[in-house]
Amino acid sequence: MHVNSTTEILKIQVAYLKMLFEEKNARINELIKINQLLEDKIAYEVEENFKSKNSFNLKDNNDKKIARTVAAKNDTPEYHDSCIMKNKLEIRRTLTNWMKNPDTEGSATVASTDSFRAKPSKRWLYVGRAMKTVTESIVEDYIIKKCNITEKDEVEIFKSALLGKSEAFQVGIDPTHLSKISCAEFWPKGIIIRRFHFDFKKMKKEDIENEHFFSQYPNNNARLKMKENKPMKNTPITILHQNLCSIGNCKGELELVAEEEMCDVLCVTEP
Numbered sequence: 001m002h003v004n005s006t007t008e009i010l011k012i013q014v015a016y017l018k019m020l021f022e023e024k025n026a027r028i029n030e031l032i033k034i035n036q037l038l039e040d041k042i043a044y045e046v047e048e049n050f051k052s053k054n055s056f057n058l059k060d061n062n063d064k065k066i067a068r069t070v071a072a073k074n075d076t077p078e079y080h081d082s083c084i085m086k087n088k089l090e091i092r093r094t095l096t097n098w099m100k101n102p103d104t105e106g107s108a109t110v111a112s113t114d115s116f117r118a119k120p121s122k123r124w125l126y127v128g129r130a131m132k133t134v135t136e137s138i139v140e141d142y143i144i145k146k147c148n149i150t151e152k153d154e155v156e157i158f159k160s161a162l163l164g165k166s167e168a169f170q171v172g173i174d175p176t177h178l179s180k181i182s183c184a185e186f187w188p189k190g191i192i193i194r195r196f197h198f199d200f201k202k203m204k205k206e207d208i209e210n211e212h213f214f215s216q217y218p219n220n221n222a223r224l225k226m227k228e229n230k231p232m233k234n235t236p237i238t239i240l241h242q243n244l245c246s247i248g249n250c251k252g253e254l255e256l257v258a259e260e261e262m263c264d265v266l267c268v269t270e271p
Contacts, residue, residue: 106118120153120154120174121175122154122156122172122173122174122175123172123173123174123175123178123195124170124171124172124173124195124196125170125171125173125181125182125193125194125195125196126160126168126169126170126171126192126193126194126195126196127139127168127169127170127171127187127191127192127193128160128166128167128168128169128191128192128193128194129166129168129190129191129192130166130167130168130169130191131166131167132165132166132167134167135159136157136158136159136169137157139157139169139171140152140155140157143155143171143173143181146180146186147173147177147180147181149174149177154173154174154177155171155172155173155174156171156172156173157169157170157171157172158170158172170196181193182195
């Protein structure tokens with residue numbers, strides 16, 4: 001009785017294994033079909049791409065030049081947003097354009113309480129070689145205290161981006177306090193200062209004539225000293241009239257006259 005039960009169990013296990021094997025074979029056949037379809041699709045796309053490219057490269061293609069021209073035209077930077085055409089670039093406002101096109105400054109008088117009014121002009125200095133712990137507020141408080149400034153609008157401080165071990169600032173000050181903060185005695189020992197100048201049109205004549213004026217500014221454009229038009233010297237002109245028998249036969253005499261006679265203009269006439 002025990003042997004029969006064992007045989008029945010083995011038959012059931014064998015039948016179960018056969019069923020699993022058949023399912024496995026069916027799944028493998030399905031995957032093979034899917035793989036074949038994918039291979040056929042890839043081969044078809046490769047063939048189509050080769051045909052489309054080959055139409056531009058065949059030597060016996062009569063429309064080869066036309067097709068290449070169209071392809072090149074569609075590939076120009078004019079059709080791409082990421083490219084900038086040379087003829088579309090805006091002209092930069094250079095120093096020459098500033099001189100040719102001077103600004104017009106308004107002259108209407110408005111109240112100090114009006115919301116639309118001009119920002120007061122300032123004179124700018126470069127303040128450098130300060131400690132890393134120095135901030136804009138510290139420099140501002142230092143200037144306000146030493147100059148007895150009542151309004152904070154008269155001072156502007158901007159921190160310069162430096163990678164060294166010191167800090168630098170751009171200090172804008174009202175013109176009335178410029179002479180005071182430009183002195184070496186105004187700043188702590190070791191601090192360096194330089195004048196900034198951004199507008200050549202508003203330079204004063206006495207500043208331009210000062211030979212040390214342009215050496216004070218770190219801006220390289222400001223180092224180009226403007227050349228003044230020097231007046232011509234009023235010197236008398238000496239004119240020598242020389243009567244020669246024949247110009248063609250007296251070349252040596254003509255050279256002798258030009259060397260010995262101190263004159264500016266030599267007039268040679270025939271008798």
